[in-house]
Amino acid sequence: MNTVQWIGGLLVFLGIPFFLLGTLGLLRFPDVYTRLHALAKADNVGLGLVCIGLGVQSGSVALLLKLILIWVLMLISSATVAGLIARTALARGLRPWGT
Amino acid sequence: MIPETTGPVVLFSLPLAAAIVVFIRPRWSVPVTLGSGGILLATALWVVVAVLRQGPWRQDIGGWTAPLGIGWTVDGLSAALLLLNASVGLAGAVFHAARPAARTPVRDPRFFWPLWLFLWGGLNALFLAADLFNIYVALEFVSIASVGLIGLAGGSAQAAAWRYLLATLLGSTIYLLGVALLYGRYAALDVALLAESVEPELVTVVAAALMTLGLLLKAAVFPLHFWLPAAHGRAPPAVSAVLSAVVIAAAYYLLVRLWFGPFAPLLGPGVATLLGLLGAAAVLWGGLQALLQRHLKMLIAYSTVSQLGYGLLVFPLAAAGAVQLAWTGAVMLVVAHGLAKAALFLAAGAIVLRHGIGRLEALGGDQQGAVVAWVAFAIASASLVGLPPTGGFVGKWWLAQAALATGGYFWLAVLMLGTAFTAGYLWRALQAAMRPGWETEGGFQALSPALGLSALGLALGSAALGLAAPIAARLLDAGSGVVG
Amino acid sequence: MTVYLSLSGVLFLIGLHGFFTARSLLRRLLALNVLTTAVFLLFVVLARLAEPLDPVPHAIVLTGIVVTVSTTAVALALVVRIAGRVRDEDDDAAAGPRGDAG
Amino acid sequence: MGVAGVIFDGLLALALVWLAWQATRAADLFHAVVSFIVFGLLMALAWVRLEAPDIALAEAAIGAGATGALLLSALDRLATRDGYHRVLYEPTTAWGFWIPAGGALLGGLTLAAWKLPAPGLGEEVLASLKLSGVDHPVTAVLLNFRALDTLLEIGVLLLAAVTIWSLGRAPSPLVPAMPSPALPALGRLLFPVFVLVAAYLLWRGSHAPGGAFPAGAVLGAGAILMLLAGARPWIRSSEHGPWRWILSLGLAMLLAAAVTGSLSGLAFFEYPRGAAGPMILLLEVAAGLSIALLLFALYLRGEPCEHGYREVGS
Numbered sequence: 001m002n003t004v005q006w007i008g009g010l011l012v013f014l015g016i017p018f019f020l021l022g023t024l025g026l027l028r029f030p031d032v033y034t035r036l037h038a039l040a041k042a043d044n045v046g047l048g049l050v051c052i053g054l055g056v057q058s059g060s061v062a063l064l065l066k067l068i069l070i071w072v073l074m075l076i077s078s079a080t081v082a083g084l085i086a087r088t089a090l091a092r093g094l095r096p097w098g099t
Numbered sequence: 100m101i102p103e104t105t106g107p108v109v110l111f112s113l114p115l116a117a118a119i120v121v122f123i124r125p126r127w128s129v130p131v132t133l134g135s136g137g138i139l140l141a142t143a144l145w146v147v148v149a150v151l152r153q154g155p156w157r158q159d160i161g162g163w164t165a166p167l168g169i170g171w172t173v174d175g176l177s178a179a180l181l182l183l184n185a186s187v188g189l190a191g192a193v194f195h196a197a198r199p200a201a202r203t204p205v206r207d208p209r210f211f212w213p214l215w216l217f218l219w220g221g222l223n224a225l226f227l228a229a230d231l232f233n234i235y236v237a238l239e240f241v242s243i244a245s246v247g248l249i250g251l252a253g254g255s256a257q258a259a260a261w262r263y264l265l266a267t268l269l270g271s272t273i274y275l276l277g278v279a280l281l282y283g284r285y286a287a288l289d290v291a292l293l294a295e296s297v298e299p300e301l302v303t304v305v306a307a308a309l310m311t312l313g314l315l316l317k318a319a320v321f322p323l324h325f326w327l328p329a330a331h332g333r334a335p336p337a338v339s340a341v342l343s344a345v346v347i348a349a350a351y352y353l354l355v356r357l358w359f360g361p362f363a364p365l366l367g368p369g370v371a372t373l374l375g376l377l378g379a380a381a382v383l384w385g386g387l388q389a390l391l392q393r394h395l396k397m398l399i400a401y402s403t404v405s406q407l408g409y410g411l412l413v414f415p416l417a418a419a420g421a422v423q424l425a426w427t428g429a430v431m432l433v434v435a436h437g438l439a440k441a442a443l444f445l446a447a448g449a450i451v452l453r454h455g456i457g458r459l460e461a462l463g464g465d466q467q468g469a470v471v472a473w474v475a476f477a478i479a480s481a482s483l484v485g486l487p488p489t490g491g492f493v494g495k496w497w498l499a500q501a502a503l504a505t506g507g508y509f510w511l512a513v514l515m516l517g518t519a520f521t522a523g524y525l526w527r528a529l530q531a532a533m534r535p536g537w538e539t540e541g542g543f544q545a546l547s548p549a550l551g552l553s554a555l556g557l558a559l560g561s562a563a564l565g566l567a568a569p570i571a572a573r574l575l576d577a578g579s580g581v582v583g
Numbered sequence: 584m585t586v587y588l589s590l591s592g593v594l595f596l597i598g599l600h601g602f603f604t605a606r607s608l609l610r611r612l613l614a615l616n617v618l619t620t621a622v623f624l625l626f627v628v629l630a631r632l633a634e635p636l637d638p639v640p641h642a643i644v645l646t647g648i649v650v651t652v653s654t655t656a657v658a659l660a661l662v663v664r665i666a667g668r669v670r671d672e673d674d675d676a677a678a679g680p681r682g683d684a685g
Numbered sequence: 686m687g688v689a690g691v692i693f694d695g696l697l698a699l700a701l702v703w704l705a706w707q708a709t710r711a712a713d714l715f716h717a718v719v720s721f722i723v724f725g726l727l728m729a730l731a732w733v734r735l736e737a738p739d740i741a742l743a744e745a746a747i748g749a750g751a752t753g754a755l756l757l758s759a760l761d762r763l764a765t766r767d768g769y770h771r772v773l774y775e776p777t778t779a780w781g782f783w784i785p786a787g788g789a790l791l792g793g794l795t796l797a798a799w800k801l802p803a804p805g806l807g808e809e810v811l812a813s814l815k816l817s818g819v820d821h822p823v824t825a826v827l828l829n830f831r832a833l834d835t836l837l838e839i840g841v842l843l844l845a846a847v848t849i850w851s852l853g854r855a856p857s858p859l860v861p862a863m864p865s866p867a868l869p870a871l872g873r874l875l876f877p878v879f880v881l882v883a884a885y886l887l888w889r890g891s892h893a894p895g896g897a898f899p900a901g902a903v904l905g906a907g908a909i910l911m912l913l914a915g916a917r918p919w920i921r922s923s924e925h926g927p928w929r930w931i932l933s934l935g936l937a938m939l940l941a942a943a944v945t946g947s948l949s950g951l952a953f954f955e956y957p958r959g960a961a962g963p964m965i966l967l968l969e970v971a972a973g974l975s976i977a978l979l980l981f982a983l984y985l986r987g988e989p990c991e992h993g994y995r996e997v998g999s
Contacts, residue, residue, distance in 0.1 A: 633805020
């Protein structure tokens with residue numbers, strides 16, 4: 001294993017806690033909005049780290065770019081979907097926690 | 100000289116091409132359908148003659164030979180069914196074109212024609228196919244087209260269409276599972292190739308059981324017939340005709356193809372008796388139900404359940420040794436039934452259209468203008484009952500001979516009892532014409548003579564089949580897979 | 584591969600069970616789709632077991648998926664129509680007496 | 686990879702079984718449909734594990750995407766019907782007999798499938814690949830060796846569209862009840878990506894996994910997504926309009942190619958020597974486009990009206 005692969009592995013490893021925290025938030029937070037918050041924030045960072053890590057580890061620039069593209073698409077869609085869910089919840093009359 | 104391999108190409112491509120034209124230009128529907136229908140009938144006749152002259156042949160698609168490529172087989176069996184399909188297709192199209200638009204329960208007449216042609220093409224593709232997966236796709240094709248045509252009647256017909264769709268989809272899925280097993284064992288999908296390599300072992304038995312179950316469901320064999328009466332009874336007349344005559348026969352055709360082809364080594368007395376008993380039960384149960392029906396079209400629909408039962412008698416009789424007689428007799432009976440049943444549905448459609456109501460008690464009274472339809476009904480009934488010299492008689496005669504030759508007196512009794520039932524319910528229908536009927540508001544609908552004539556043509560065809568019995572026997576023997 | 588072979592069998596059983604016990608029209612359709620997927624899975628497992636990898640089942644399953652989505656779409660359109668029959672009474676009246684004249 | 690692979694496969698299988706069970710048994714119909722969609726997505730993973738990337742692509746786009754959209758929109762329409770519950774009740778016939786029968790069959794099936802030798806046709810395909818005009822085996826099977834299946838399959842799609850149209854006029858398509866400004870923006874942003882991905886898959890199809898089917902599926906799913914994001918459907922059913930032509934194009938071209946073989950003295954569907962490559966490419970583009978359009982047409986669930994669709998209140 002050379003240095004590049006070590007760096008990649010480290011990045012992937014760094015991504016894992018974000019996923020864990022996001023999942024923990026999903027399970028433990030009190031309402032839809034806070035859960036969305038946990039998922040949309042933490043998981044996206046985790047995914048970014050994993051993608052970049054895998055790309056670096058592969059040693060191919062094209063593959064790295066492809067993985068980053070996947071991450072960007074995921075960011076866009078998760079942002080939109082989170083917004084949609086939150087709006088629908090609001091429209092259905094779910095009040096945010098604590099208000 | 101055009102090579103005979105052009106025949107199947109025309110039979111496959113023309114209906115699909117015509118369907119596309121009719122879909123794009125609904126205004127040209129009737130001329131395009133009737134024109135291509137005429138060509139298709141002529142081509143089917145030509146194929147029959149070619150098979151009679153030079154025996155069966157096989158055609159490879161795309162120049163690839165079997166296990167890799169797909170093939171078509173044209174033999175006596177497929178040629179007979181192609182001809183049946185073309186006759187019913189053309190007669191049904193004439194009927195539908197001539198129907199009085201006001202009383203026909205077709206929601207959207209523009210879509211009848213593309214669906215009709217698609218069904219025609221799908222059935223032709225099915226009768227030609229020699230590849231198990233190609234048969235699956237063709238089966239789905241036929242199912243969707245049938246569902247569309249049944250649903251055209253709107254209202255409760257759509258609920259019937261839904262039941263039919265579910266039953267037939269389940270049937271094809273079970274069939275496909277069998278195909279997967281066969282492929283996993285023999286790496287071949289071609290029927291002829293499988294027939295050479297199949298060995299009687301567990302995988303083959305399970306695959307055969309699955310495929311048979313799926314096809315029995317599609318053929319509406321008792322007790323899997325629950326979906327048929329509503330679907331066939333409520334569809335528009337021409338659709339009922341093609342469904343009862345050809346679509347059901349198509350599933351039966353596959354059963355025969357498989358059991359006398361790849362699965363022939365498995366056809367022991369046990370399996371054969373089981374299938375025969377199912378057939379016998381269908382004959383009796385369907386006959387009884389038909390006797391109890393109050394609506395003309397439902398009576399005919401139950402009769403389909405009953406009549407197809409005869410076809411299954413081929414298995415015990417063939418397993419007992421009278422392969423050739425049983426085979427020609429059963430196939431003859433199914434083809435004669437197809438023509439007669441289509442004639443019955445078209446005649447009934449014309450009569451019901453004229454009266455505006457389908458209950459048997461209502462159909463009497465003044466029959467001026469429906470005479471041709473009733474005559475067609477009577478001739479078709481004669482063929483269905485099996486009066487000489489009709490095709491139905493010849494088929495039953497051969498089956499009875501096969502039963503006598505093998506000492507299968509039980510099957511002979513079923514044959515006789517079923518005939519009695521058939522005579523009973525058809526007599527009930529014919530009797531209705533003699534009695535005073537109901538007055539319908541607005542009087543009787545004037546009908547185009549083409550309605551009765553299309554039914555009469557089919558009925559005469561079914562009767563003439565009996566006169567052409569020697570030719571039919573020669574055709575069915577031509578590479579039927581059993582004798583060849 | 585044993586895992587996927589078993590999976591195919593279990594899915595087939597679930598689909599069959601669902602198909603025969605479900606009352607809801609839509610649920611039956613879902614069960615039928617599960618059933619079809621199980622058959623496709625068997626095909627692909629067989630392709631994977633073959634040496635070298637067999638592309639024919641892959642093509643078969645691709646064809647099958649498209650056929651299945653077609654049948655599903657037709658079935659769904661029918662479900663929506665028959666469920667809506669109560670509302671579409673006018674259309675039916677225009678279509679003529681049903682059952683009798685059919 | 687060994688142990689991790691087995692664990693992954695096992696977990697995947699368990700999840701699939703759970704989702705299939707939910708899809709057929711869940712008390713709430715919405716829950717069932719969503720389970721089924723997720724089931725489709727996970728199936729895509731299973732296809733990848735089984736080295737069938739083409740199927741994975743098609744499953745993700747069709748099995749989960751298009752079918753999911755169809756199911757959800759049907760569900761939405763059913764939810765507003767009063768009559769639905771009446772149709773819900775169906776008398777079941779003799780199922781007590783059929784379930785044991787099915788179980789017995791399955792037992793036999795498992796016994797039979799366990800020892801399948803699965804010889805496969807891989808060798809034959811590879812041997813004939815050079816003559817087929819393409820380098821990717823699956824594409825060669827689909828558009829050369831078993832092109833007749835493909836023709837019938839496109840026929841089934843067109844037929845399904847005609848059947849659905851025959852059932853009546855299209856109701857207004859399902860548009861989310863709570864439109865968010867982000868959704869149409871996302872649709873606009875993503876549609877070019879869909880087109881790009883479809884074109885890329887089509888181009889790849891000649892030598893690697895991809896090709897007309899996944900490409901068409903992706904494009905069709907993209908179009909349905911656009912519709913969900915609030916775009917108005919642009920298929921019109923005018924008799925003089927081009928849409929019926931375009932929808933029939935795939936089947937028509939496949940038929941024409943098939944008959945060309947016969948006319949030029951070769952077998953039905955045999956490509957002339959040397960012309961196989963270009964012809965297959967042409968057919969792929971036609972097939973892919975018609976798959977996309979027909980998937981979209983299926984989603985409309987009825988014949989589109991002259992001016993798009995019937996407005997909700999009218």
